[in-house]
Amino acid sequence: MEKTNTAGKSEKRKRARYVLNVEKLNHLNEEERARLKKVTQEYAFRANDYYLSLIDWDDPKDPIRKLVIPQESELSEWGELDASNEGAITVRKGVQHKYGSTVLLLVNEVCGAFCRYCFRKRLFMNGNDEVQYDLEEGFQYIQDNPQVNNVLLTGGDPLILQTPKLAKILQRLRAIEHVRIIRIGSKMPAFNPYRFLNDQTLIDLFREYSLPDRRIYLMCHYDHPRELTEQSREAIRRVIDAGVICVNQNPILRGISDNPKVMAQLWNELSFMGVGQYYVFQGRPTVGNEPYEIPIVEAYQKVEQAKKLCSGLGKRVKYCMSHESGKIEIIGVDHRHIYLKYHRAKHAADEQRLLVCHRDDKAHWLDQLKPVDGGANKYYQVDQSDRHYLN
Numbered sequence: 061m062e063k064t065n066t067a068g069k070s071e072k073r074k075r076a077r078y079v080l081n082v083e084k085l086n087h088l089n090e091e092e093r094a095r096l097k098k099v100t101q102e103y104a105f106r107a108n109d110y111y112l113s114l115i116d117w118d119d120p121k122d123p124i125r126k127l128v129i130p131q132e133s134e135l136s137e138w139g140e141l142d143a144s145n146e147g148a149i150t151v152r153k154g155v156q157h158k159y160g161s162t163v164l165l166l167v168n169e170v171c172g173a174f175c176r177y178c179f180r181k182r183l184f185m186n187g188n189d190e191v192q193y194d195l196e197e198g199f200q201y202i203q204d205n206p207q208v209n210n211v212l213l214t215g216g217d218p219l220i221l222q223t224p225k226l227a228k229i230l231q232r233l234r235a236i237e238h239v240r241i242i243r244i245g246s247k248m249p250a251f252n253p254y255r256f257l258n259d260q261t262l263i264d265l266f267r268e269y270s271l272p273d274r275r276i277y278l279m280c281h282y283d284h285p286r287e288l289t290e291q292s293r294e295a296i297r298r299v300i301d302a303g304v305i306c307v308n309q310n311p312i313l314r315g316i317s318d319n320p321k322v323m324a325q326l327w328n329e330l331s332f333m334g335v336g337q338y339y340v341f342q343g344r345p346t347v348g349n350e351p352y353e354i355p356i357v358e359a360y361q362k363v364e365q366a367k368k369l370c371s372g373l374g375k376r377v378k379y380c381m382s383h384e385s386g387k388i389e390i391i392g393v394d395h396r397h398i399y400l401k402y403h404r405a406k407h408a409a410d411e412q413r414l415l416v417c418h419r420d421d422k423a424h425w426l427d428q429l430k431p432v433d434g435g436a437n438k439y440y441q442v443d444q445s446d447r448h449y450l451n
């Protein structure tokens with residue numbers, strides 16, 4: 061069994077201190093720091109001493125290290141800045157609407173640390189202007205769209221916001237009658253559990269606004285069981301105790317989250333804590349992410365191997381690709397074909413659509429797959445005029 065990190069169990073640290081410069085990484089030598097500095101001039105670096113303490117610095121392949129410490133291979137020319145074309149579903153500044161019932165609000169552009177593989181790393185780049193701090197336009201958009209029954213706060217990490225600011229957002233959303241679920245996408249339970257342990261007003265806020273039939277969901281982002289430290293488990297205990305539903309979602313990444321035994325350990329441990337594994341995502345072909353990419357077939361096989369090691373509650377997971385056209389579940393692979401199905405679709409014509417493609421063991425994204433009925437993959441290329449939402 062993968063070793064369980066107990067970092068912090070004996071530590072008495074009360075808060076995480078941010079590390080914003082690779083030159084401060086004392087575990088690396090001067091030459092390494094200079095090389096990585098070049099990477100961070102392209103893709104921002106951010107960590108904190110709590111999360112860095114989880115790294116086994118003697119292991120150059122340590123998964124936590126890979127998650128947060130830059131690699132020079134990020135600089136290879138590969139991928140796109142906005143691989144799922146979120147720009148096309150941005151209906152107001154900082155407001156995304158792709159599926160009828162769900163609206164995303166991008167409420168900030170900072171996280172507890174920066175995952176090297178982030179598909180929204182464009183938000184952390186100089187000159188980016190996608191995030192909206194004044195959310196009134198977003199609230200009005202949601203108010204005007206009664207089919208929206210759930211709103212996802214994202215970014216960046218919404219829980220970086222000060223609690224009073226978060227309180228105003230929750231209060232405003234709760235005032236909109238048709239918004240039943242408020243989701244908060246956050247890696248703070250992994251990156252900085254002190255956010256929950258040190259701020260009782262945050263827990264009280266969750267308790268106030270997560271109601272029996274109008275819940276708050278915390279969409280956690282754990283990638284590896286070593287992130288489940290005592291502090292992190294305690295953070296989740298407090299959040300669940302406040303009436304929040306916790307689930308987990310994370311991408312499958314080379315060297316970080318692609319070991320079936322470790323994946324199963326994560327899913328099982330989370331299920332013991334009351335946190336269901338919701339999605340495993342295929343990595344989006346985002347700039348800088350080549351070192352983390354895994355082909356679809358390999359990833360599918362690893363997810364299936366991991367499932368064999370889980371109870372039913374541990375493996376309530378969907379392995380999906382967040383494609384421009386929708387959330388597509390990879391439901392099967394045989395010696396000739398890859399079977400996929402739209403779980404959520406941007407266009408109504410694709411809703412629940414089954415796709416059968418020729419097996420390609422190198423393909424890592426839908427656009428590289430060839431459908432069995434010949435020609436280019438045009439399943440999702442529906443005219444925009446077709447766009448209408450289903451609840």
Ligand code: SF4
Pocket residue numbers: 170171172173174175177178179180181215216217246247281
């Ligand atoms: S926590 Fe999420 S938004 Fe922040 S860097 Fe990681 S993947 Fe990106």
